[in-house]
Amino acid sequence: MNESFRAGDPALSDSRILLGAAALLAVAVFLIDALTPLDIAIAVLYVVVVLLVALTGSRRATLAVAVVCAVLTVIGFLLSKGAHMGGGSLARCVFSLLAIGITSLLAVRNLASNARLREQVQMLDMTHDAIVVYDLNDIITFWNHGAEEVYGWTAAQAIGQPMHSLTQTRFPIPPERIHEELLRNGRWDGELERVRRDGARVVISSRWALWRDGAGKPVAIIATNNDITERQRAEAALAQSEAFLAEAQQLSKTGSIAMRLPEGAMTWSDEAYSIFGYGRDVQPSAERVIERTHPEDLALVQAAREQARAGVPQIDVAHRLLLPDGTVKHVHLVARRTVAAAGRYEYVGALMDVTDTTLTQQALQRTLSELAHVMRVTTLGELAASIAHEVTQPIAAIVTCGDSALRWLNRPQPEVGEATESIRQMIRDARRSSEIIRQIRSMAQKRDPSYAEMDLNALVDESLALVRRELQDHHVEAELRLGEPPALICGDRIQLQQVLINLLMNAVQAMDSVGGRRCLRVATRAADERHVRVEVRDSGKGIAPEDAGRLFNAFFTTKADGMGMGLSICRSIIEAHGGRIWAESPPEGGALLQVLLPLHEPDDGDAAGVAGGNTKGASHEQ
Ligand code: ADP
Secondary structure (H helix, E strand, O other): OHHHHHHOOOOHHHHHHHHHHHHHHHHHHHHHHHHOOOOOOHHHHHHHHHHHHHOOOOHHHHHHHHHHHHHHHHHHHHHHHOOOOOHHHHHHHHHHHHHHHHHHHHHHHHHHHHHHHHHHHHHHHHOOOEEEEEEOOOEEEEEOHHHHHHHOOOHHHHOOOEHHHHOOOEOOOOHHHHHHHHHHHOEEEEEEEEEOOOOOEEEEEEEEEEEEOOOOOEEEEEEEEEEOHHHHHHHHHHHHHHHHHHHHHHHHOEEEEEEEEOOOOEEEOHHHHHHHOOOOOOOOOHHHHHHHEOHHHHHHHHHHHHHHHHOOOEEEEEEEEEOOOOOEEEEEEEEEEEEEEOOEEEEEEEEEEOHHHHHHHHHHHHHHHHHHHHHHHHHHHHOHHHHHHHHHHHHHHHHHHHHHHHHHHHOOOOOHHHHHHHHHHHHHHHHHHHHHHHHHHHHHOOOOOOOEEEEHHHHHHHHHHHOHHHHHHOOOEEEEEOOOOOOEEEEOHHHHHHHHHHHHHHHHHHHHOOOOOOEEEEEEEEEEOOEEEEEEEEOOOOOOOOOHHHOOOOOOOOOOOOOOOHHHHHHHHHHHOOOEEEEEOOOOOOEEEEEEEEEOOOOOOHHHHHHHOOOOOOOOOO
């Protein structure tokens, strides 16, 4: 098909040759016809002239030459009329004119249909698809520009070649089956592997149609092809990265969640479905999340939902899920807002199943609490003398005041006013000793941490009171500087008191081995607008540089009878309160132990969350 267009569409130089040959032939025919006495219809040969000009593809030239040939035929007839006049000559002239006319008409019609076909072929050439036609013997008869680009061979190189050997086609199924389907349905489509002219292997998406002639006999296959190598590669890469992501999500138990607002449409990754315990047929929605939320944590999730509706930049919520089979999961969702268009935004986030971590942390918390209790009881043993003093001192005062009250009353003229004052003092002392006993009892008790707001200055003061006797016994001068205004913190009073007593006792012991003045300076001061600091400074032996890095390690001790658990427990307690504890060696000597604690913010649920173990704050930054 294409070859015929290429033959009927000669280059400019070919056209000139054709026109030259046609002109020569026309002149020769005219001379022979007009000047020779030959008694034959020589003018019929003008049809060859017309056909030669038609080969140039020009309709106008063909018609013009046809007219010229007809005129030459008539002139030739007239010139030869004198010599060879007769009925035969006229008949030959008419016959020649008829032949020229019919041939010209057919040539012009042929040219018109060729032009139409040529336009269609040009359109096929314009498409990016590679269009190839090959006959049933696999020989290529048409090869468009797209095919040249996809396979690398030009039309001239490809036409006449066997299609499948030229491109080394690899079929997905046996070619016979493809042919059967083609004969049955008239079409086939599938993916083939082929080799380009430059040796590169390409994947082709191919659609074949069977072309039948007027009698319905199959004559050729028209194939439309697209190179999908890159697309396939990209799809494979995408599939691989999706598989990686799914694998990583499964391993880390982290699902992805997206929510578009204001409409609230949600998207979950496979792992998110699995965390919520839903099948893939379920449509993700906030209601579905609520359905799975633990009833006790509904408020947390609803609050996060409200935050999303309000468009806060980041949402961070930890809560529990209660699955239909009774399983409880701890999850932590962190999501960021991305703005899609004015008034519309999307949250994209990670939903982490932190059940294992949370349970481990809770177990750790329990162990820490038990260990802290053991240490408290041990400390109480060490503080026995101080405690006895703290309790007996007010009791002795009560006795003294009782005596005085009796004396005031037993006077001949009882001094009721003085006696009342003595009794008031007795009540104050009794309250003080009962408060001390209450503190000692709570320190000795085994209990779960309970977080409450408290004044840090009062806590430091009380802790110092408990070790006052120790300080006296070890000849330690204590100086207390409490920052103003008093700092409010949120924490477990007993645990924090344990930390302070531990630091104070360590300071006392560190000063035991040194001579000279023993100074203990305790201070509270604001660290920044969100934190407060407690400093415990002593004039003891200080911290050796090689010990500095392991002071807070469990079982590290430099004391003969030490256990090495005190500072380690202090660190766990302070970290659980969202704070930090560290030791320094000040240039003036001794040691400086510092505790940094977050100030209490009324809406801050962090510290309480640690105690409850069911909200965020399972891992606190220091
Ligand atoms: P223990 O008191 O049983 O040794 P701690 O954990 O309380 O356990 O202390 C660990 C170690 O830290 C102590 O043995 C001591 O070497 C060092 N240390 C603690 N406080 C001080 C201090 N104020 N000055 C010097 N060293 C200290």
